[in-house]
Amino acid sequence: MNMNWFTVIAQIINFLVLVYLLKRFLYGPIVKAMDERQGKIEQRENDAQEKILIAEGRAQDYIEKTAKLDQEKNEILYHTRQEAEAEKKDYMEKARDEIDAQKRLWQDSMMKEKVQYLAEIQRHIGSQSYRIAKRVLEDLATMKLEKILFEVFLDKLASLEAKEKSLISGNLVRPSSRAVINSAFEISEEDKKRLQTVIEEALQGVEQVEYRVSPEIISGVQLEVNGYHLEWSIGEYLKSFEERFLIAAESENLS
Amino acid sequence: MKLSPDQIVYFKWHGFEILNATIVFTWVIMIVLVVASWLITKKITSGSKISRWQNVLETTVSMINSQIYEVSRQEPELYLPFIGTLFIFIFAANILSAIPGFYAPTASLSTTVALALCVFFAVPVFGIARRGPKSYLKSYLQPTVLMLPFNIIGEISRTLALSVRLYGNMMSGTVIIAILLTLVPLFFPVVMQVLGLVTGMIQAYIFAILALVYITSASQIHQDKNKQEGE
Numbered sequence: 434m435n436m437n438w439f440t441v442i443a444q445i446i447n448f449l450v451l452v453y454l455l456k457r458f459l460y461g462p463i464v465k466a467m468d469e470r471q472g473k474i475e476q477r478e479n480d481a482q483e484k485i486l487i488a489e490g491r492a493q494d495y496i497e498k499t500a501k502l503d504q505e506k507n508e509i510l511y512h513t514r515q516e517a518e519a520e521k522k523d524y525m526e527k528a529r530d531e532i533d534a535q536k537r538l539w540q541d542s543m544m545k546e547k548v549q550y551l552a553e554i555q556r557h558i559g560s561q562s563y564r565i566a567k568r569v570l571e572d573l574a575t576m577k578l579e580k581i582l583f584e585v586f587l588d589k590l591a592s593l594e595a596k597e598k599s600l601i602s603g604n605l606v607r608p609s610s611r612a613v614i615n616s617a618f619e620i621s622e623e624d625k626k627r628l629q630t631v632i633e634e635a636l637q638g639v640e641q642v643e644y645r646v647s648p649e650i651i652s653g654v655q656l657e658v659n660g661y662h663l664e665w666s667i668g669e670y671l672k673s674f675e676e677r678f679l680i681a682a683e684s685e686n687l688s
Numbered sequence: 689m690k691l692s693p694d695q696i697v698y699f700k701w702h703g704f705e706i707l708n709a710t711i712v713f714t715w716v717i718m719i720v721l722v723v724a725s726w727l728i729t730k731k732i733t734s735g736s737k738i739s740r741w742q743n744v745l746e747t748t749v750s751m752i753n754s755q756i757y758e759v760s761r762q763e764p765e766l767y768l769p770f771i772g773t774l775f776i777f778i779f780a781a782n783i784l785s786a787i788p789g790f791y792a793p794t795a796s797l798s799t800t801v802a803l804a805l806c807v808f809f810a811v812p813v814f815g816i817a818r819r820g821p822k823s824y825l826k827s828y829l830q831p832t833v834l835m836l837p838f839n840i841i842g843e844i845s846r847t848l849a850l851s852v853r854l855y856g857n858m859m860s861g862t863v864i865i866a867i868l869l870t871l872v873p874l875f876f877p878v879v880m881q882v883l884g885l886v887t888g889m890i891q892a893y894i895f896a897i898l899a900l901v902y903i904t905s906a907s908q909i910h911q912d913k914n915k916q917e918g919e
Contacts, residue, residue, distance in 0.1 A: 436797045437694050444802030447714045454722045456769040462729035463749045469734035
């Protein structure tokens with residue numbers, strides 16, 4: 434076991450030189466390269482992390498935006514639906530009103546037509562019945578009947594109430610008025626005298642009496658003094674019957 | 689029989705041995721290591737695609753780094769050149785000894801003593817570098833002043849043990865092979881040679897780790913103390 438101190442010192446120097454050289458050529462570059470790589474990896478990781486954060490942020494943004502859009506869409510839809518509903522309601526109401534109006538118009542016109550038609554029918558029936566009656570009465574109107582009719586007229590005139598008498602007299606424009614007697618038949622002279630007496634008695638102020646024969650007065654006599662009519666004839670009855678018939682028919686139709 | 693490469697002398701000057709096999713083969717190792725490092729690190733890259741050799745070096749360096757960190761629990765940058773070189777030099781010397789005609793410098797007591805002396809001086813150097821002279825010197829008075837001589841003896845003795853351990857192992861390998869060659873000339877020495885490679889690797893590892901423990905223990909106290917102060 435021998436040891437050479439010179440060699441020991443030389444080896445110490447050799448070792449220290451080797452330490453330096455290896456540090457210079459081995460550890461330095463290697464550690465540097467490793468550190469750089471580490472740095473790069475960290476950089477990449479940081480970049481990736483940043484990108485992930487950005488991406489997450491964007492994703493969050495998109496989610497929020499989508500939610501907002503959805504909400505807006507729903508709101509718009511809701512409003513539009515409501516508007517559409519309101520408009521529909523409006524239109525429906527308008528349409529209903531129009532239909533109602535049309536219906537009313539139609540009903541009115543229908544009613545009018547109906548009434549007119551009914552009136553026409555009734556008028557027709559009335560006038561037909563009147564005509565039939567007139568015809569029958571005309572056929573029946575003999576001298577005997579005429580005589581009876583004249584007597585009835587005289588009675589009626591004689592039995593005029595004071596009120597009616599004064600009403601007729603009051604209507605006289607002039608004291609000396611002319612009375613017209615229309616009759617369906619020729620009145621005999623004797624009857625004329627009797628009538629004259631009754632008129633003068635009943636209606637004071639009537640001086641002149643004119644006699645006219647008018648066939649449209651069916652079997653009857655009519656007195657006309659200054660627009661006042663006193664009539665007793667079958668024609669008058671028929672007319673008043675016709676009038677009443679029409680009124681009754683119309684009121685029935687309207688109800 | 690020459691037990692130490694120190695005894696093979698190539699050059700003498702005024703009866704003074706200047707160039708012996710230890711120094712020459714140390715230079716050979718140095719040249720091989722430096723040239724290989726230079727060649728590999730010349731084309732070094734920090735990219736993700738690296739050459740096979742760069743990978744080998746990076747693996748070695750990071751392995752040494754992790755060993756340093758595991759033992760010292762400190763950042764390995766400061767210790768890497770010294771401890772790494774110790775390991776790589778001893779490793780290379782022991783591996784290259786498999787080549788016929790190559791004398792491992794580590795089989796010379798001069799080399800192992802030189803390495804142990806380097807560790808011996810590295811302990812206070814690193815200790816002072818990390819903690820300052822006052823704090824470092826104080827550690828010799830721990831736990832009491834009475835312990836000062838024992839601390840100093842311990843410091844010296846472990847250096848001695850370190851150098852003798854490496855020398856003994858390396859020299860014994862060579863000696864055993866020499867003896868066996870005379871007894872069983874064929875095959876058996878090959879097995880011993882392989883065993884020698886394994887012991888060489890283990891010795892390189894042990895030497896480096898022990899050196900690391902000695903050096904970092906000087907700084908460890910400092911850290912503990914700092915912790916106590918902190919508490």
